[in-house]
Amino acid sequence: MSERINILKTYKIYIGGSFPRTESGRFYNPMNAKKESLGNICLSSRKDFRNAVVAARKAFGDWSDRTAFNRSQILYRMAEVLEGRREQFIAELMQQDSSRKDAEKEVNLSIDRLVYFAGWCDKYQQIFSSVNPVASSHFNFSALEPTGVVAIVANKDSSLLGLVSYMAPIIAGGNSCVILASENKPLCSISFAEVLNASDLPGGVVNILTGKKSELLSQIGSHMDVNAVCYTDGIKDELIQLKEASIDNLKRIKSYMYDLTTVEVENPYIINDFQEVKTTWHPIEVIGAAKASY
């Protein structure tokens, strides 16, 4: 009897809730430290990025209108689905140079982080909103609204945790996003897209591209329909490149250097960073001026 041939997985990108190949037809072949190929990975083009932004923009309205409770349920569901597939992620992380111990830790942290931010969905609004003192007889209150489409440049050294740690707060706050996965460790990003796809997350809220930062950073910066960027690699030249490209719409660019393996990244300020503040004036009767008619 002949030996069975392994069926290797084709890693494709994730746009609008489906898994297309890059429209450019290009691919690249990242290696691990042992010089083993990780597979043919889509080398996304700027058109893929554009398509992903269109999908994200389309999904934004519905996602931001969902109740906080519902967003929370869906984030929690992601954690559940990820938990059920932990062995697959551990195997992929080990293929990408992690030890078993580190891989297990990374998957555990990723799951916990989803649960952590699931919990924040219906709480950050109370923390960051305010009733403001004003000199006239008005209620003056400031409430948060999601900023829109956020581009996330996922951490280059982490295949899963870097992506999850910033995606979670950004979508918890009602934004939609386009994620550029780690260039050299892209495997978990696409497997994670399968988790998203099985978690009742509406298509387009999260879109994941694989490819090269060198090709896409300036596109991310210059795209007028991207409202904010989350960048976590801490490379000064890349940050300058992003900021220079965004000169036309002055989008918000946030750079983080949190240690992903500690709880310092678990804070609601990341949610707050991708919110706009809307302040409303509402007239009130001046209680103090009322006579003793009651």
Added chain:
Amino acid sequence: MKNSIQIPDFSRSPKVDQVGIIERASRFQTRSIKNESKIQALEMVLNMIDLTTLEGKDTIEKVNQMCYKAQHLHDDYPGLPTVAAVCVYSAMVATAKAAVKGSGVKVASVSTAFPSGQTPFSTKADDTKFALDQGADEIDMVISRGKYHQGEYNFVFDEIAKIKELCGNQARLKVILETGEIGTLDDVRRASDIAIYAGADFIKTSTGKIGSAASIPVTLTMLYAIKDYYLKTGTMIGMKPAGGISTSKLAIHYLVMVKEILGNAWLTNKWFRFGASSLANDVLLQLEKQRTGGYQSKDYISID
């Protein structure tokens, strides 16, 4: 000229090879368009748009707003053309006419009990006369699809011919087949022939009021009807796909198709139009992309 043309038996209109049409249609969508041609095509698309509002909730202000947009698509971009026409209900023709005065933008009025066409002919005639009295430059009439399906081709033909007579020299007549209700491509071809021989200046796919709107295969079938008529008589007929064309890319595919089937003569807004409300903004986004190099956002373009 037209009087000398023999009216064919419409029950024997040419049959359409559906598989062939779909195959041919898909090939228009694989052309590579270079940047310079793209800019030219996009500006041409803008100049071919019939900017349309056909809603029960239309107000004078809404129509005025749209007419302003028709003449000032995006003032940040120098040298843009105006759209070809604004398309409104007959009650809004006078408003639109005043709003576009002197700009070269035409005013088209939908007519003949748009969109269903289910009224007596006298009502349809009054509807048309009113629009003409108000100064409409173009009349977009619907055909009686019910009568068509009952096989009463002569009735359909006569209605079109009578409306054409009312239009006289004042207005060009566009005949809406409502292809989504007409049925197969064979029917599209037959209805196109009826409309063309009855005196249509333009044939138009859809009202935009039902789910199924313009598509490339349907438009291709209608273009072939126009081509056959042109080869037979030397008379040009215009084409207007309407509804469902909301992206620049798709609009350019339509232009490619028109060029390849009918030739350059049809590539002006005298002979080809897009009926659309959201297409213009997408074209503006693409033009700005070509000009600035960066992908654009709807946030920076007027909604209507």
